[in-house]
Structures are given as C-alpha cells and as structure tokens.
Amino acid sequence: MNRRIFLQNLGLTAGAMLTHRFSFAAAETTDVIVIGAGMAGMYAAYQLQQKGLSVRVLEASQRVGGRMYTLDELPWKPNTGGTEVGDGYQRLIGMAQQVGVPIVEPPAGEGRGAPTLYVIGNEKVMDKDWATSPFNKLADAEKKIVPPLLESMLMNGKNTFQTLDDWYNPKFAEFDVPLSNFLKKNGASGEAIRLINANANTNDIASTSTLNVFKSMTFRTKGGSKKTLRIEGGSQRLPETMAKQLRRPVELDKKVTEINDRGGRVTVQCTDGSTYTASQVVVTVPFAVLKNVKFTKGLTKLHYEAIRKLPYTKITQLHVAAKEPFWETDGLPMNMWTDGAFGRVFLNKGHNGQQGLLSWVNGLEAIELDKMTEKQAAAAFLQTMKTLRPASEGKLEVLKINSWGNNPLAGGAYYHLASGQAAQFYPALLEPVGRVHFAGEHLGLQNNGMEGACESAEYVVGKLMAKG
Ligand SMILES: Cc1cc2nc3c(=O)[nH]c(=O)nc-3n(C[C@H](O)[C@H](O)[C@H](O)COP(=O)(O)OP(=O)(O)OC[C@H]3O[C@@H](n4cnc5c(N)ncnc54)[C@H](O)[C@@H]3O)c2cc1C
Incomplete structure (x- = not known):
C-alpha cells in the first residue's frame, strides 16, 4: 500500500489533509504511529518508511x-x-548490514567454558572437584554434571519438536506441564531441580511450562544460534542507527496512555497531553506493562488475559568495577555460579579492552533483590563477596544496578510461558484489533529475543501493506 491509498483509507486526499491538519492542528496525522522505540518498533518503522509510508515513533523513555x-x-x-x-x-x-552497523565476534576470552567456581550455600567447589565434593548432593547418576549444565543435560533427548512452531501446536500439549514436574517425572533428583531453579532462565520452574524450554532449545538448534555474535559498540547501536535513518526523528519522553480506535483513524494520547492521529497504530509495548495503556474501544478477551497473565522473567544485573584483580590474589576462578542471592558473577569483557564484573540474578532471587534500595542491594553484594572471596574486600565498586523487573516500561527481561498459555495465546495474539497492531519479542512465533522482535514487526508490516 502506498501513501495515496493510506490517505484514501483515511477518507482524505493530500489537499484535504492540509485543510484537515489546519482544523485539527493539535492532533498531527501520519500514516502509522509506532509506540515504542525498541527493536520491534524500529524494525517496523524502518520498513514502513521504506515502503513509502509516513511514520511517527513515540517512545516513553x-x-x-x-x-x-x-x-x-x-x-x-x-x-x-x-x-x-x-x-x-x-x-x-540483514537490517544491521542495511544501516551499516557491524556484527562482530565476541571479545576474546568472553563466554562459556571459562573455569568456574561453584558456590553451594557458602561452600566453594572447583570445577575439577565437583563430582566428588561433599557439597554436591546430586543423585549418583547426576553427580558428574556441573550445576550450569544440569538443565540441558537432564532435558537432553526429551525435546521432540521438529519445527520452530511446534511449541504452540496443541499436538504437544503433553509437555505443557511445569518444568519441575517434568524433570521429576523423568527421574531428576530434588537437588537437581533445586540447582536448576537457582539460575534458570525464567522466574520459577515450578510455574514455567516445559514447552518454554523446548521452544528455546529448538530455537537454538534449528533457528537462532549455532554461534553467537555481537553488535559492534553495544547492542543499542543498532536501534539507534536505525532511528537516525528515519525521516521523522523518534519522539522521546512520549509515554502513551490511551489509544482510541475511532474507526477511520486512531488517536493516541500521551502523558504530556499531546495527541496524535494515524490510520494505523503498532503497539510494541511489552505486555507486562501494557495494562498501563487504555484502549478506549477495547481489545479482545484474549488480549486482555495475556496482558494480565503472560509472565515476564525478572532479571536484575549489578555492574561492578574491580579496582584490582583480586582473583589473582586468592587464586580462584573469577567466574562464579552460586545458588545464592547474587546468581552468577563473572567477568564481562568490553570490546574496548576494558572489563568489569557482572552479577546476573534471575527469577525468585531477582524478585527479592528488587525489594531493596540500590544502596542496600550494593551493600549486600559487597558483603556476600567479602564472605565468599575475602580478597575482594575494598576492591569492588558497584557502579550500576539495572532491574528489568522494576522498570515500569518493561516489567521484566522477556516473556515466558506458564502452563496452558502456549496454545491458548498463540498465534491468536498476533492478530490486530481493528486498526491496532501488536509487535514485540513476545509475538515472535519462530524466533526468540531480538530476532523475535524483528519477526513480529515484519509480520505487522506485511499485514499493514496487505490492507491496501
Ligand atoms: C538482560 C537481558 C538479556 C537479553 N539477552 C538477549 C540475547 O542475548 N539475545 C537476544 O536475542 N535477546 C536477548 N534479550 C531480549 C531482547 O533484548 C528483547 O527481546 C528485545 O530487545 C525486545 O525488543 P522489543 O522491541 O520487543 O521490546 P522493547 O525493547 O522493550 O521495546 C519496547 C519499547 O516501548 C517503550 N514503551 C513502554 N511503554 C510505553 C508507553 N506507554 N508509551 C511509549 N513507549 C513505551 C519502552 O520504553 C521500550 O523502548 C535480552 C533481554 C534482557 C533484558
């Protein structure tokens, strides 16, 4: 669909539009309004612009x-x-190539396979000692598996998905049970289940569907990544560069509170009182925080239910500067996998040759941490490190704490599936409601994360263009 057809949809010619603009000066019109300037929003905006439509992007932050x-x-x-x-x-x-942002290999020395110290309670166990350590309470058959590999090893061979879409196919409903139950049924010990839950990529494996795990496993093996790369200069460079190539700059500080689909056009209202209209709207706001947006004309029951119930994984990260490499003093590996409050702590290498430490906390521990002030959380981290690694005393400084769970514009790091949600919500949630379309990582059918965000945006662009 081109701009002329869009205007016709609005019941306007370009000339009439000028008059229209004149009489409704407060509500400026574009073909499409995209809400949210994350990867999905930028991908949709960029592609719609390429197809000749005028696009306005409203971003709350x-x-x-x-x-x-x-x-x-x-x-x-x-x-x-x-x-x-x-x-x-x-x-x-493909988009990074188009806009000129290099995709590169990770910095040398980053990634999996580095020596790791396991911390069970307050007890430290080296990799090489794990299988025979008295602090390893796994069942005999599991004892040789180190904690970060427990989930993948115990799930190995159990995933029967053939395609990337199988996760929402009712044919696989037998796997739509909590992961902890599935593990138990397949012989995992209570200690294995406990250790898996300590740093699982979800909130709690007792409430996460096994389908969620198979979806990620299938995505890794059949879709997303046999090898992982990075966006040069940091991930943010890609959406930022895309934004710079939009004809109309992204409008920041525009928190949308209300979307009113009036039939012929849609009006969008922001907290600062500004109002915009468009023929179509693309909403990329994560469902975890979409309850803060009012849809005057209403959505489907299913959309409301998903907005209320789709769980988002809580992740909180502490970025820490090490004034001296204390791990060279105590001789233990810097990278730690713990079953405690601060999850995993590891060296985080930058492309500029500098490095810091990252404490990556998932799920139930993140929820607890998010109840503290930043000052309390930083103090608790330093105290934990002092207990576990006395050589770190006075050598660490917490520079930044980022809680995705506490972020009112995110509500968590990414969605996951509770039991009963896959076939209930997907693919139905992808359908627009009137002139309101939805995109975002939570609406990628075949892909997860950043690629899922792009996939969902591509789907919406296809729908919008087909309307013409
Ligand atoms: C810690 C962490 C690690 C991750 N690791 C990976 C990884 O290694 N690989 C991978 O592929 N993916 C990863 N992801 C996931 C990936 O970052 C996301 O899936 C993707 O960036 C989501 O893009 P999006 O456009 O769907 O949502 P977002 O990026 O959340 O964009 C939505 C935008 O909407 C804005 N907004 C919210 N409410 C309003 C409102 N009312 N009005 C206007 N604007 C609003 C927000 O500010 C935001 O800018 C990770 C995510 C996290 C948090």
Missing part, C-alpha cells in the same frame, strides 16, 4: 533501544539487555 541497552557511561560499556546475536538472526543481521 529518553532513549532509543528499549531492552537493547548499552551502559556507555561505564568504562567497559557493557550491555545490560539483549547481547547475543545468533548467526541465524537473518532479519537482525
């Missing part, structure tokens, strides 16, 4: 990128959101 967030103020410039780009991320990589 003061930054483009959403959950692609690079902490440029820290010396090693870490990402605190989406980081790993799978070599199968065709849309994201």
